[in-house]
Amino acid sequence: MDILRYLREKKEIVDRALEGYFPNLDSINSKTSYPHSLHLAIRHSLINGGKRIRPILSIASFEAVGGKGDRILPFACGLEMIHTYSLIHDDLPSIDNDDYRRGKPTCHKVFGEAIAIMAGDGLLTEAFRLMTDSSLGDPVTILNIVTEIARAAGILGMVGGQVADIESEGKEVDFPTVQYIHTHKTGALILASVRTGVKLGGGKGDVLKAFTQYGERIGLAFQIVDDILNVEGKAELMGKSTRSDLYRKKATYPSLLGLSESKKRAKELMELAIDALQPFGSEVEPLKEIARFIVFRET
Numbered sequence: 001m002d003i004l005r006y007l008r009e010k011k012e013i014v015d016r017a018l019e020g021y022f023p024n025l026d027s028i029n030s031k032t033s034y035p036h037s038l039h040l041a042i043r044h045s046l047i048n049g050g051k052r053i054r055p056i057l058s059i060a061s062f063e064a065v066g067g068k069g070d071r072i073l074p075f076a077c078g079l080e081m082i083h084t085y086s087l088i089h090d091d092l093p094s095i096d097n098d099d100y101r102r103g104k105p106t107c108h109k110v111f112g113e114a115i116a117i118m119a120g121d122g123l124l125t126e127a128f129r130l131m132t133d134s135s136l137g138d139p140v141t142i143l144n145i146v147t148e149i150a151r152a153a154g155i156l157g158m159v160g161g162q163v164a165d166i167e168s169e170g171k172e173v174d175f176p177t178v179q180y181i182h183t184h185k186t187g188a189l190i191l192a193s194v195r196t197g198v199k200l201g202g203g204k205g206d207v208l209k210a211f212t213q214y215g216e217r218i219g220l221a222f223q224i225v226d227d228i229l230n231v232e233g234k235a236e237l238m239g240k241s242t243r244s245d246l247y248r249k250k251a252t253y254p255s256l257l258g259l260s261e262s263k264k265r266a267k268e269l270m271e272l273a274i275d276a277l278q279p280f281g282s283e284v285e286p287l288k289e290i291a292r293f294i295v296f297r298e299t
């Protein structure tokens with residue numbers, strides 16, 4: 001299959017849906033979308049940017065287990081909104097202090113720190129409003145999915161991993177600490193994206209178990225590759241600054257294991273992720289290709 005075409009088509013669907021949830025520029029400039037700065041800051045960071053890997057994973061998983069229709073879209077968009085909030089906050093001067101993201105100046109560079117913090121908070125909260133819409137399916141399933149996403153995004157997941165990451169800067173950390181950072185800061189939301197699609201599509205038992213293994217493996221591989229790209233990626237392609245991990249003395253796979261071992265581990269995880277989906281047929285082909293894309297990507 002042509003994975004680049006698949007990713008492009010799914011990204012267009014996600015982008016269109018995201019556009020629909022927020023006021024467009026014309027209505028922001030009219031008086032209906034007050035406060036304008038908040039809406040402009042959210043649009044700046046969310047619209048027309050990013051690979052949309054998390055929402056695409058949720059859609060691909062939903063469809064792989066037989067899910068049909070658009071019910072997945074509010075979850076796909078909610079996951080992307082949570083991810084975008086984390087990027088806005090991650091870039092703040094008190095955290096990574098980054099100037100570029102998704103090919104543009106970071107949110108706080110354009111709108112100031114206070115509005116950037118609020119744009120992140122707004123996206124996080126709005127994501128949950130979107131996902132708890134009771135028309136999306138059986139309320140018990142919706143509640144179960146939303147609880148899992150909250151767990152993955154919060155103290156037991158992404159926020160916990162981010163704090164461990166911040167506190168590891170400049171220190172010599174051991175391998176289990178790096179593993180904790182990667183599986184929580186990045187892996188948890190990726191895994192939740194896969195499991196959201198499976199659960200909403202009705203997948204249970206051994207199916208959910210196999211997709212969970214897939215999600216855990218690509219989640220870790222994603223952050224290892226992010227570490228590798230921070231060392232040898234091209235900033236102009238990636239739309240964000242590179243080499244910053246070294247400067248900030250971050251706990252990363254390359255800093256602990258070296259580049260070549262890190263690449264080897266990322267490829268091993270990719271193979272293991274693909275293996276986890278071996279019991280299934282052509283319906284999981286997009287997910288297998290996404291695993292390869294994650295490891296061989298340049299952005």
Ligand code: GRG
Pocket residue numbers: 049050051052053083086087089090102158159162185186222223226299
């Ligand atoms: C609450 C103050 C406060 C901060 C929270 C939770 C958090 C900040 C940050 C999470 C850490 C984080 C940003 C993890 C994700 C790391 C990562 C791999 C980002 C890049 O993801 P891509 O490549 O980016 O999918 P695009 O732009 O393509 O969406």
